[in-house]
Amino acid sequence: MSSISSLGPEGSAGGVEMRDLETARAGRVAARPQRWDVGRIVRLVLPPAGVGFAGLVIWEAVVHLRQIPVYILPGPWLILRTLVKDWGTLYPSLLVTLAIAGAALLVATVAGVMIAILFTQSRWIERSLFPYAVILQVTPIVAIAPLIIIWVKNIPIALLICAWLVAFFPIVSNTTLGLNSADHNLLNLFQLYGASRRQVFWHLRLPSAMPYFLGGLRISGGLALIGAVVAEFVAGTGGTQSGLAYRVLESGYTMQIPRMFAALLMITCTGVLTFVALTVLSHLLLRKWHESAAEREG
Amino acid sequence: MIVRLRNVDKVYANGVVALRGLDLDVGEGEFLSLLGPSGCGKSTVLRLVAGLGEVSSGRIEWSGPAGQPTGDIGFVFQEPTLMPWATVWKNVLLPLKLRGLAPDESAPRVREAIAMVGLEGFEKAYPRELSGGMKMRVSIARALVTRPRLLLMDEPFASLDEITRFKLDNDLLALWARQRWTVVFVTHSVYESVYLSTRIAVMTARPGRTAGEVTVDGPDARDETFRTSPLYNEYCRSVSTRLAEAGRA
Numbered sequence: 001m002s003s004i005s006s007l008g009p010e011g012s013a014g015g016v017e018m019r020d021l022e023t024a025r026a027g028r029v030a031a032r033p034q035r036w037d038v039g040r041i042v043r044l045v046l047p048p049a050g051v052g053f054a055g056l057v058i059w060e061a062v063v064h065l066r067q068i069p070v071y072i073l074p075g076p077w078l079i080l081r082t083l084v085k086d087w088g089t090l091y092p093s094l095l096v097t098l099a100i101a102g103a104a105l106l107v108a109t110v111a112g113v114m115i116a117i118l119f120t121q122s123r124w125i126e127r128s129l130f131p132y133a134v135i136l137q138v139t140p141i142v143a144i145a146p147l148i149i150i151w152v153k154n155i156p157i158a159l160l161i162c163a164w165l166v167a168f169f170p171i172v173s174n175t176t177l178g179l180n181s182a183d184h185n186l187l188n189l190f191q192l193y194g195a196s197r198r199q200v201f202w203h204l205r206l207p208s209a210m211p212y213f214l215g216g217l218r219i220s221g222g223l224a225l226i227g228a229v230v231a232e233f234v235a236g237t238g239g240t241q242s243g244l245a246y247r248v249l250e251s252g253y254t255m256q257i258p259r260m261f262a263a264l265l266m267i268t269c270t271g272v273l274t275f276v277a278l279t280v281l282s283h284l285l286l287r288k289w290h291e292s293a294a295e296r297e298g
Numbered sequence: 299m300i301v302r303l304r305n306v307d308k309v310y311a312n313g314v315v316a317l318r319g320l321d322l323d324v325g326e327g328e329f330l331s332l333l334g335p336s337g338c339g340k341s342t343v344l345r346l347v348a349g350l351g352e353v354s355s356g357r358i359e360w361s362g363p364a365g366q367p368t369g370d371i372g373f374v375f376q377e378p379t380l381m382p383w384a385t386v387w388k389n390v391l392l393p394l395k396l397r398g399l400a401p402d403e404s405a406p407r408v409r410e411a412i413a414m415v416g417l418e419g420f421e422k423a424y425p426r427e428l429s430g431g432m433k434m435r436v437s438i439a440r441a442l443v444t445r446p447r448l449l450l451m452d453e454p455f456a457s458l459d460e461i462t463r464f465k466l467d468n469d470l471l472a473l474w475a476r477q478r479w480t481v482v483f484v485t486h487s488v489y490e491s492v493y494l495s496t497r498i499a500v501m502t503a504r505p506g507r508t509a510g511e512v513t514v515d516g517p518d519a520r521d522e523t524f525r526t527s528p529l530y531n532e533y534c535r536s537v538s539t540r541l542a543e544a545g546r547a
Contacts, residue, residue: 185379188350192373193396193444203392207383289382289424 074258083262090247090259094266097228097243100156101274104163105224109217111164112171119172120179120205130176137169141227145234159231159243166227167220174216178209211290214282221274229267299361300324300448300480301347306356307505308342316342318505320356324448329474329481331491331498333541339506340484341376344450347482348373372441372479374451378433380425380440386412387421390439397444411443414473431462438470442477451483455490467494471520488541492516492533493525500540509544512537 056076062068063075070078083090115133119126145162152158182204190200232245242250244263251260286293301324308317316339324330324347332340345351346358348371370393380389390411394404412418415435425433434454441449455463471494474481485491491498492514500510514533517524524530 183379185375185377186381188345189373189375189379189392190396191350192348192371193393195396199396203396204381207381210383289384289426291426 071255071257074261078258079261079265082258083265086259086262090244090263090266093242093244093247093263094270097225097232097245097267098270100159100232100243101163101225101228101270104160104167104228105221107160107164108167108171108220108224112168112216112220113175113213115168115172116175116179116209119176126176133169133172136165141166141230142234145231149231149235155235159228159235162231162234163224163227166230167224170216170219170223171213172216174212174219175209178212179205181212182208211282211286211292214278214285218275218278218282221278222271225267225271225274300326301361302359303343303347304357304359306343306346306358307354308339308346308351309354315505317346318507320507322499322508324480324482325497326361327478327480329483329494329496331483331485331495332501333485333488333491333498333537334501334506335503335541335545336486338501338503340486340501341452342506344373344452344482344484347371347448348450370444370446370448372444372446372449374434374437374441374449374454376453376456378425378430378437380433380436382425384424385421386417386423386425386428386436389425389436390443392440393444407443407445411439414442415439416469429462430458431466434458434466435469442473447479449479449481451481453484453486456485463490468521470494475518488534488537492530492537493520498537500537500544502544510540512540 060075060077063073074082115129119130141162144165148161149155149158152161182200186204187200190204195203228243229245232243233249236246236249244267247263248260248267251257251263283293303320303322306317306320306322307315309315320339320343322332322343332343334340342351346353381392384392387408390408391404394407412421415438417432417435417439420428420432425436428436437454441451455466458466467490483491483494495514498512498514499508500512501507502509512533516529516533
């Protein structure tokens with residue numbers, strides 16, 4: 001054996017840690033307990049699903065018992081039927097909104113990470129530019145969307161800019177924080193082994209920033225959708241290129257309230273699915289090492 | 299002689315004088331402990347030797363050509379300081395990767411270093427799956443992978459429980475007996491320094507300088523017999539006295 005633990009005559013002295021090692025070694029070989037058993041999924045999904053279902057039943061009952069007209073409040077069952085009936089008009093609109101939100105999130109991610117990298121190159125750059133990133137973030141998008149739509153003649157591009165403006169800040173601020181939070185001792189270690197700036201960036205700063213970036217991405221995913229919808233509301237474009245927000249507006253004007261609710265439902269579901277997808281992505285990337293994604297033993 | 303510090307001062311930017319007039323010789327193949335109270339600049343000495351900081355005045359002279367360090371320096375921090383996103387294998391590989399070594403050249407050396415600290419079978423484990431002692435072993439393997447001539451250790455076992463610490467002390471001694479690199483080991487434990495070292499440099503409180511030296515002429519193979527021997531007690535007493543004198547000085 002080449003292990004040092006077997007070299008010295010004092011092997012017995014520290015027997016405890018050695019046993020610890022052996023147990024740990026055996027533990028790695030043994031199969032891990034199955035994590036996604038049916039019982040756990042039921043426990044996880046059942047309570048919120050139950051609350052949701054009860055809510056829908058009460059809603060439906062109230063609408064029927066109080067005989068509320070559909071143009072005031074349609075029942076969930078009617079909304080669902082309208083969703084199926086109007087799928088032909090609603091689905092293409094969903095794709096339009098999704099395309100804008102998706103493109104905005106993509107641009108926000110690429111540009112956000114690049115801006116964050118720029119910020120971490122020098123304190124001066126960060127100090128000079130960060131306030132403006134904050135200004136862009138805190139200015140209400142509803143207020144500046146009309147201006148952007150006037151300035152930019154191409155409506156999809158204008159919508160994209162609006163959605164991007166809302167979505168990019170969490171990525172910039174989180175990634176900047178992440179890139180700056182690399183362990184100081186690890187930085188020393190890299191310096192000791194003569195690492196280049198590029199190596200420090202790729203092998204240390206970027207991986208350190210990963211959990212922060214993914215946290216920002218999850219927020220930005222939802223914001224990109226909100227930004228796209230708000231901008232569509234302001235733009236109010238009709239025709240074939242109209243997104244879900246226009247369907248909501250249009251249904252309101254024409255008193256097709258069930259359809260308005262159906263369109264709203266689609267926006268909400270899209271937002272939830274975006275969040276879930278980004279959460280799963282984050283979990284997959286971090287589960288091996290980061291505390292946020294790792295299972296607690298117990 | 300491998301490195302010699304002469305009249306070294308270190309003043310930090312915030313005005314703290316960490317070292318004043320420090321002299322220290324590190325001989326080839328010795329196990330030298332730097333012993334002193336907390337905050338006496340022991341870690342600063344290691345950082346300066348490692349090139350992680352500049353001396354404010356004084357000289358660091360290397361025995362090699364052009365006064366440069368010959369061979370590699372290994373550094374073990376107080377904390378394991380592992381990359382949490384990388385496996386044991388990749389953590390140990392890091393120094394070689396930063397140096398641009400080809401994978402077929404580095405793989406046998408990584409395997410060797412992992413075997414030296416007794417972590418075979420954990421190559422694919424992530425740091426969070428390991429105990430404190432095992433993380434420290436990874437950290438030591440990473441320091442050894444470059445086959446350093448000089449190994450600098452900054453209170454490496456201070457945060458471990460005593461049982462694990464004894465075990466790692468023994469393993470370190472066994473490795474040192476076989477490899478005979480030069481070790482500079484920072485500690486604030488009299489008992490640990492006597493157990494491990496061939497020589498102990500006692501430092502004063504801040505601003506730090508070496509106040510005295512004890513050469514430990516113990517048995518080559520140190521084990522529990524040495525730890526409970528009168529000789530060991532004798533050394534502990536004498537080192538403690540020196541430490542107390544350094545405190546008054």
